[in-house]
Amino acid sequence: MTHPTLATFRPATTEPDWMRRILIGLVIALLTVLLFAPLIAVFAEAGKRGLAFALQSLTDPDAQSAIRLTLTVAAISVPLNAAFGIAAAWAITKFDWRGKAFMITLIDLPFSVSPVVAGLCFVLLFGANSAIGGWLVAAGHPVIFAVPGVVVATMFITFPFVARELIPVMTEQGRAEEEAALTLGASGWRIFFTVTVPNIRWALLYGVLLCNARAMGEFGAVAVVSGKIRGQTSTMPLMIEMLYNEYLSVAAFTMATLLALLALVTLTLKSALEWRFADQLAASSRH
Amino acid sequence: MHIEIDDIAKTFGATTALHPVSLTIPSGALVALLGPSGSGKTTLLRILGGLEFPTSGRVLFDGFDATGLSVQERRAGFVFQHYALFRHMTVFENIAYGLRARARKSRPTNAEIERRVHKLLELIQLPDIAKRYPAQLSGGQRQRVALARALAIEPRMLLLDEPFGALDARVRKELRQGLRDIHDQTGLTTVFVTHDQEEAMELADLVVVMSMGRIEQIGKPTDISARPATDFVRAFISV
Ligand SMILES: Nc1ncnc2c1ncn2[C@@H]1O[C@H](COP(=O)(O)OP(=O)(O)OP(=O)(O)O)[C@@H](O)[C@H]1O
Ligand SMILES: [Mg+2]
Numbered sequence: 006m007t008h009p010t011l012a013t014f015r016p017a018t019t020e021p022d023w024m025r026r027i028l029i030g031l032v033i034a035l036l037t038v039l040l041f042a043p044l045i046a047v048f049a050e051a052g053k054r055g056l057a058f059a060l061q062s063l064t065d066p067d068a069q070s071a072i073r074l075t076l077t078v079a080a081i082s083v084p085l086n087a088a089f090g091i092a093a094a095w096a097i098t099k100f101d102w103r104g105k106a107f108m109i110t111l112i113d114l115p116f117s118v119s120p121v122v123a124g125l126c127f128v129l130l131f132g133a134n135s136a137i138g139g140w141l142v143a144a145g146h147p148v149i150f151a152v153p154g155v156v157v158a159t160m161f162i163t164f165p166f167v168a169r170e171l172i173p174v175m176t177e178q179g180r181a182e183e184e185a186a187l188t189l190g191a192s193g194w195r196i197f198f199t200v201t202v203p204n205i206r207w208a209l210l211y212g213v214l215l216c217n218a219r220a221m222g223e224f225g226a227v228a229v230v231s232g233k234i235r236g237q238t239s240t241m242p243l244m245i246e247m248l249y250n251e252y253l254s255v256a257a258f259t260m261a262t263l264l265a266l267l268a269l270v271t272l273t274l275k276s277a278l279e280w281r282f283a284d285q286l287a288a289s290s291r292h
Numbered sequence: 293m294h295i296e297i298d299d300i301a302k303t304f305g306a307t308t309a310l311h312p313v314s315l316t317i318p319s320g321a322l323v324a325l326l327g328p329s330g331s332g333k334t335t336l337l338r339i340l341g342g343l344e345f346p347t348s349g350r351v352l353f354d355g356f357d358a359t360g361l362s363v364q365e366r367r368a369g370f371v372f373q374h375y376a377l378f379r380h381m382t383v384f385e386n387i388a389y390g391l392r393a394r395a396r397k398s399r400p401t402n403a404e405i406e407r408r409v410h411k412l413l414e415l416i417q418l419p420d421i422a423k424r425y426p427a428q429l430s431g432g433q434r435q436r437v438a439l440a441r442a443l444a445i446e447p448r449m450l451l452l453d454e455p456f457g458a459l460d461a462r463v464r465k466e467l468r469q470g471l472r473d474i475h476d477q478t479g480l481t482t483v484f485v486t487h488d489q490e491e492a493m494e495l496a497d498l499v500v501v502m503s504m505g506r507i508e509q510i511g512k513p514t515d516i517s518a519r520p521a522t523d524f525v526r527a528f529i530s531v
Contacts, residue, residue, distance in 0.1 A: 182377075184343055187363040187364065188370040189442075
């Protein structure tokens with residue numbers, strides 16, 4: 006009779022040491038090649054003729070206009086999409102109605118349609134040759150080849166982010182807490198702000214950050230609807246491409262660095278919030 | 293409060309959750325809705341609380357038609373099956389929620405809210421947990437906090453959906469007595485849902501046996517054990 010010694014037991018979920026090392030190594034290698042290296046290359050390219058020269062390129066009026074436009078478009082489309090996203094997720098998860106499944110598919114549409122195609126659709130819909138577009142141009146509010154078109158295209162592309170983050174969370178939480186608040190005499194708005202929003206705030210934050218990153222970075226749809234007019238409808242991504250095509254590589258890469266930094270700011274913000282509220286996050290996901 | 297359920301029926305699309313049922317609940321009674329899964333107990337309780345509206349029929353509170361009253365207007369203290377505590381609020385804030393939600397002129401001062409919450413914590417015998425979050429409580433503690441939160445609004449009646457459903461046998465017994473004590477102290481008309489016949493028989497003044505959306509029998513626990521009205525009741529209480 007042999008007794009198995011303790012050493013022969015290994016927790017079932019622990020991989021052998023070499024396997025773990027290879028996996029971690031692989032992930033780090035991939036991250037380096039695919040994420041860090043390009044980022045560093047962009048920064049290096051921007052700075053190859055000195056910081057002063059790089060910053061000089063940002064003072065160009067067209068560059069300034071592009072930065073302003075990108076920030077403006079994000080500032081308009083992100084809050085609106087956050088509101089729409091909450092409304093859509095609310096309608097889908099808190100009520101039963103016919104057409105719900107169709108609505109979910111519709112929300113995903115911007116993910117599945119190529120941005121260029123989406124841009125073309127807006128040109129057909131609002132362009133000067135269409136009925137609506139002709140009327141808008143006559144009224145002095147052109148949409149295509151103008152800032153409103155950039156906003157509309159960006160909103161379309163970024164529509165799913167908030168709703169997509171919220172739907173699973175709100176489905177998982179169900180309506181019980183809202184119903185409890187109702188029985189305690191709270192009004193609809195009070196319930197929304199004291200029960201619903203606190204319960205979804207993390208998902209909402211992620212959705213808004215993703216939405217913002219994409220809103221600032223969108224290229225395809227905006228390229229089509231904006232007409233890429235320098236100093237008027239050119240956003241940062243469009244400007245980067247134009248500068249690059251004109252062999253103004255320092256200017257192109259400086260603008261690219263700035264765009265990447267804006268994205269990094271949002272990521273840092275997210276990590277900081279996660280770190281600051283780690284205990285709350287843990288408490289709200291348990292239960 | 294005296295409750296009268298008058299020919300209440302409820303359908304969800306093609307499913308009939310309740311055939312017309314009628315029931316009179318005397319003021320101050322402790323009533324059990326007893327029946328197997330899917331018999332319509334929760335549906336009837338939610339109709340009383342105003343969370344669901346009946347397809348037909350009326351609900352009368354103290355003789356007044358309450359069928360059209362909103363949830364908020366009914367002022368029913370409701371304890372949900374899985375408690376539905378607000379997970380991002382402390383126990384204190386959970387219990388205070390209904391008081392803070394009142395219109396400004398009837399809202400108690402902060403000091404008064406604090407006093408009442410602590411009194412309720414005493415009542416549920418958990419005086420020291422005000423600062424904890426629901427995730428940091430045991431199942432039995434959550435259940436009692438849910439009860440305190442429902443009582444905080446000074447409800448006109450107390451409705452509980454399987455209040456002890458998710459708890460182990462020993463805690464169930466303890467809390468059963470706790471509910472009886474609180475009922476006797478407050479004198480509130482209380483309706484609770486259960487599928488445990490022992491619980492219904494031991495705790496309730498009046499037991500309503502339900503099956504497949506119908507009321508099979510209404511009576512005192514002793515009457516139901518002694519004289520089951522139908523074969524279903526006989527079979528159900530003998531298990
Ligand atoms: N929101 C709803 N939509 C559709 N059908 C429903 C809904 N709520 C309840 N039902 C149906 O109504 C019937 C009665 O349900 P109810 O929840 O009242 O039963 P119950 O007696 O509480 O059962 P349990 O002991 O399992 O909780 C069931 O057939 C159920 O499927
Ligand atoms: Mg039920």
